[in-house]
Amino acid sequence: MSARDLSIPAITLKDIRLGDYTLNTLPLLGRLKENLLREKSSVCIERARYVTEYLKNTPDQESPETRYASAVHFFLSHKKPLFFDDNLLAGTTCAKPFGAPVYPELTGMTIWPELDTISTREKNPILLSDEDAATLNFEIFPYWMERNILETTRKKHGNPKCMQLFERIVFFIASKAGCISHTVPDYSTVLSKGIESIIRTAAEEEKRPATRKLPELDQQIAFYRAVRIAMEGVIAYAGNLRKEALRLSENEMNPEKKENLRKMAQVLEQVPAKPARTFREAVNAVWLIQIAIHAENINMAISPGRLDQVLYPYYRQDMENGRLRLEEAMELVGCLWLKLNDNTNLVPETAEELFGGAGTVPAVTVGGVDEQGSDAVNDLTYIMLRVTELLKTRDPSLNARYHYEKNTASYRNRVAEVITGTRSAPAFLNDVAIVKTLEGQGVSTAHARDYAIIGCVEPGVPGKSYDASSSIMLNLVSAVELALNNGKRPVTGDEQIGPVSGDPASFKRFEDFWGAFTTQLTWLMTEAVALNNLFGATYREIMPSPLLSAFFDMEGPMKKGQDLIFGGAHYNSSGATHIGFADTVDSLNAIEKAVFVDKKVAFPELLSALADNFRGHETLHAWLLHKTPKFGTDDPVAAKNARNLIEFLHHFYQGRTNYRGGRYKAGFWTMTNHAGQGKMSGALPNGRKAYEVFASGITPVSQAAGDLARCFRAIAELPGQCIANGEAVNFKYPSIMNEQEIETMAAAVEAYFRYGGRHVQFNIMSYEDLIQAREHPEQYPDLLVRVSGYSAYFKDLNDAMKEEIITRTAYDVKTGKAVPFPEKHKTMLPFE
């Protein structure tokens, strides 16, 4: 398909709201959504069974790439072709309508102890049949006992210190034990060329005469062979789906269903093997590729990216030819949205405390500018916004890019209106700032302008950057506690865990404390980076990604003959994110002011107050809470400490190289970890009490920033160039009542972006709404909330996370002032 013809307007819709289209006029979507909400999640062992069976029976004689590709091929070609409902798109992630696939290579075995109880456990049960439990217990898990990423790494490196530290959970989480995923593939190429063309390219490259050094050449040949094997698996699955669709259509009596099955079979005859010719083929191809990627990579934040751009040529052409009606386009987009909800994560009960309620976060990004820097908003952008507004499903996690100089105010206001309608999505992203940040990471301007969000909030370049953006989740508060206690942490007792950084009582200046804090931080980051690099090396040996590599830009892995995990992508990086940012900054502020500037308290007394969780130190507690500088206000001390911390982290990571030759990047988004980690941390100098939640993302501490305008500015003025791995800013309005308020909300976002803000997302809910929803979950089965970069059903969240969302500062959009927290629920606040 050619690039956009400028003579044709990108917006042909008479009403960008698409107000005439509702779930009543699109009854299929209404019906499918009801099904989705009713469906209970089930453990799906199909992939684990086939992959394990293949690997068990195939000795280790091949290269890791071809071996793993063959296992994936084996699974895809045996994967059951299933049609659970009347969705217009063929293909399912799992063999269950709403499945939680098991990836035993990663952390799938953490559910082993729960095989008998997972179906009935209290929090987010996942159904598991007795037969499947037995298969896992007797056939699948035993094979992986010595072979998953974690244990392979442990064995190879003799249970290294960094791994033991990770397993304490309260310092950092090295996510690679559970996934890399987190990426935005390149769909445009495969839609326009088809998989057969990728296979041909791989076959040609494989046979190309040797011009390079031998070991390298062997690896390249193995890579191309692996790509071919994996791609043939995808085609095999599509072929099986087509046969099944035909078979079902022959037996189907209902004419509508019959016709849908027949059409699906037609679509499958073309895609994904050959180039997509129609909008329907293109949408179904995107979905099939998403399924294929999950055959190889765990279902975590594999993000479709800029679908309003990727699918636009097909949409426009069909609309112009009169082959497609608007409601059909909306139905197809809606069907894709619902399909993206057909799978969920397999989370053991223990991890519910840290990650409970998270979806699989396939992020879709719309709007913004194109590679040339022009307004990229088109009809499909508005269709995707409307479908999101109508369906209000957990996934896909929708992100709206906004360029305040190029995009229109009506687009800006429409996004704000959708947020008001869904009460939580999409998130707003600042094109100007994010493009600049990416350029700062060496990304070319054209590529940077094509950015899309990975998972929560991390910017990546579709098909060009392999960012592993969720590699490290580091608890900043643990460094504060280690510094306060000379390398020990109250929650881990008397053990000398971190380096000796000095008895705080001996510190003369705030800079001495800062020095101790950064000593601890440096040590933690060094360990976390070391472990991530060890895990990366293990992936190379046992779990490369030839399939995903083939869906990257042709200039990347396919040209270099190098798997993503070996550095095949155009751009490489690893992302770290940080938990407890605002609590850490406010604790630094409190120490600076209370101990060193005002000399209100000396370290020994402060430490004993913290140890006592402020019991018997009420006056000091109140003073720390009310009279020390808070991040999110215009206090210069708070601004300085926030800036210094971000710059310190950024410079550390930028100086570290990952196993693919890319740099590490710092980000600030927390999923639900700020609640989980908070529950495992002691009292803090900012007045937060022990075992209470931390503030989310990079958002100021609950109730600490009373003034919206100043809060926006404080966040906007942080050094955005140093936040290359994204940040989550979570705000709450109790209500947005009318068009004028929507416009105010939108204008405030624009102002925030013009000040330099990069990301913001909202929950449009009052304290009372949320308290009500917590007390009566049955009345709010589909209440979606924005957690810290993704959406979740409120009822699925763990208690700590619910409390955090309830206590997040709500701002009155009319006055810009924080709404006081209801007196009778005050104990919920982290400092009460």
Next chain:
Amino acid sequence: MKSENLPLIFDIRHFTLDDGPGIRTTVFLKGCPLSCIWCHNPESLSAQKEIAFYDHLCMKCGECVTACPEGAVNPLLKQRIDRNRCTACEVCTEACPTTALKPVGRYYPPDELIQILLKDKIFYDVSKGGVTFSGGEPTLFMDYVRPAMRELKRNAVHIALQTSGMFDLPEFRTKLLPYIDLIFYDLKIFDPEKHKKFTGVDNHRILSNLAILAKESNVEIIPRTPLVPDITDTPENLKQIERFLKALGIPAFQCLAYNSGGDEKRTAIGKSINRSPDAFLLPLKK
């Protein structure tokens, strides 16, 4: 201007939507020539610094009692502060670990004020908002307000003024009017005697200033009347105001719902809630 010559500002509110078009920042100057008995910003009346005490925020730690150099903090007093002794030196508010004791009024040198207001400029620009001067009565301090307005105008910021109309017109005309885009002009009570009774001053000047401004100036004027039960919301008062405005060619005026929020603040700064017995017993009429 030296600090002792500066007026006090008792609040700067960012992101206000009710004080004019768009997103605004509103500056509240302290000191008012009127003393309306219903005033919901009682801390705006006196031009002097005051100390507010909020009982419900007090944790009874006693830090203020020890800190006060005048012996003016008395834990036995319900109002906590002996207003006859208090010099508003702010030692107690510094010592208070909560925000139960708070100073009311702060000096902002003109440059600092301008800087604070211009920091919000992007909010004004994106929303067609601006800055509103309110009070108290901003026109009491024209020499202070003027440079701020001038600087804002130079930066193309929309300026609104909320005024009681009690000002010297010639001075207002030369010092402030050229910079102002919008005036919210309070017309509380038309009847001169009742006006004096409830606000403490005669309304002759208020009415004549408005009449002259309406005739000779192009500035947008929005007259406003707070609906205070049985004082300003009587049919005859509203009719009289309407007739007066019609004669001036001003088509409409805003009625503001009465806000009883002043009681807590009035208590906090040690003023009794002093009302005519029949004035406030009735519920707010719609």
Next chain:
Amino acid sequence: MKKGGYAVPNVLSRVLLGFQGRKLARCIESELAENFLSLLLKAMGVAFFLLRDFRKNIVDFEGKYFFKSRDNGITVAAVFKDGEMTVKDTALKDPDVTVTFKDAAKLRDFLLAPKQDILGSMLRQDITINGNLNYLYKFAYMAKHLQLMVTGKA
């Protein structure tokens, strides 16, 4: 009735499992947990012996577990090999996993409490684990399954 692919012990088997099982069940439900580990391993041994389906768990399984209390008051080695479990009160060379527990009650709660607080247990260092976690997961599964059988919930 089947659970997890096993035939659940019938009344006869349960009688046979009886003595150890009842003791374990009592231990699980009571406040006293001193003998928990030895009761658990004994009941497991009986179950492996009597119940073919349960024995399937260890048929081709080789694993060396070392359990010890933090004060070294209790040291128990459990070795799985050739379809059998051997338990000794001695240290063990090169275990696949070492589980150190503060006291027996903590170990019991870690493995079998209805609402397990594994994070909390590890955090408070009620339990520390050194070695291959998958071995622990497998053991925890067998213990849980046994618990469900002897308490009649399987």
